[in-house]
Amino acid sequence: MSVQADEKRIKRLITIVSIVIPVAVAALFGIKIPDVEPLRFLPPIYATINGLTAVLLVFAVWAIKNKNRKLHNRLINVCIGLSLGFLLMYIAYHMTSDSTVFGGEGWIKPVYYFILISHIVLSILVIPMVLRTYAAAYLGDWKKHRKMSKWTFPVWLYVAVTGVVVYLMISPYYV
Template sequence: MSTDVTTKYNKWIWILSIVIPVAVAVLFTIRIPGVDRMGFLPPIYASINALTAFLLIMAVVMIKKGNRTLHETLMKTAISLSVLFLVLYVVYHMTSDSTPFGGEGAIKYVYYFILFTHIVLSITVIPFVLVTYVRAISGNFPAHRKIARITFPIWLYVAVTGVIVYVMISPYY
């Protein structure tokens, strides 16, 4: 891959890694008037997180078995699901107020720890996923494998904790 193309991808990775979290933060401040609360969305996007976690695990299994084609399909699907999750998440928060956690005692601190790490790592994982993907599509598989060893556990943690956060907050919707 030429340096110009790599530079172009790197610029897009930087741009997306900054624009996505900023756009989500800004969109959280916007309420769509006249749209009813979309309370049906949280279980859908929690299910998308669960499916993403499953696909990530299956993708690792497939590449270890040497099935690069299925690995690639699973990873592209996981990326697509992550984008769909983000869209639904933003739509929900543009039409509904945030739900406060109602638990008390130690569970409250557990919830906020999981939520905090989930949010921080969901922002952090964006450039990792993009770099990992670009290295794969550019055929730089040694560099792809090296960064994928970092990307996979972070992305899996974000997907799994997304489900955990939903399960913990769901009684308070």
Template sequence: MKTIVDKEEKYRKLVIVLSILIPIAVAALFGIKIDGVDLSFLPPIYASINGLTAILLIIAVVAIKNGKRALHEKLMTVNICLSALFLILYVAYHMTSDSTKFGGEGLVKSIYLFILISHILLSVVIIPLVLFTYIRALSEKFDKHRKLAKITFPIWLYVAVTGVIVYIMISPYYQ
């Protein structure tokens, strides 16, 4: 006799695998350098994607609080797609360009490093949070979805906003 497996259980292993593989793949791809390709135009684009993600996250939360579930669902799907696009562009840039060193000193450098390190660490943490939150909505486990979304939203918003801040702080030092 077949048992019915809900979407959350069905995708649990996939989410765990992706949550481990994505950061490992990103780290591994940073070790690969492709010469002769100029993607130096990408940083303002992927920073803008982060900014758009932050704005759409806020609009999506306002939408659901106002009972506009269909709009909320569409916006959250767009945010996941934007985050995936960001990741692709970010990795492509870093595979074709040398890392840019932050030129600030003193307190400004300490602030930059704090924002950068917290951004990187939370960008790894946000992967399973977003995926599990999304799957719980798809599984129509809205109580569990809301509970996890209350954790996911501020972290995802922080990652999106700090991505823009990191870009603004380092952009004067791009070659």
């Protein structure tokens, strides 16, 4: 298969995955599994996964700036795996538990909702960003990979960090 055919196939797959994941999460969010014990232990675990992802992303950038491509690749692969693990736990939690309402009042409430909404929107946008950046490296297009990484890294880092912040802000209101 030619490089162009590979690129076209990968782009198509990224587009499909980038649409299917948010649609599936939204659809599954509304489904509650009856007679199953709520998985209330998951939010601190997936918040920790977000924190670990953020730390590893910073180390991945450090690794590549120090010309350690092998370590960089491994760290990015771990970050993608952690993100997938987060996604599965997030879906499992919301399929077994009711959503928690933020109970803060005053100035903190709009701050919380700003962080939450920006986190959600960017978590949807970061999916194709990460996959396209990863695909550029996979295909050996280093110029494109570096160019895309300059946008992907800060967005992915923001999503990971704000995932922890959202958890810390809402955790007092879990039932």
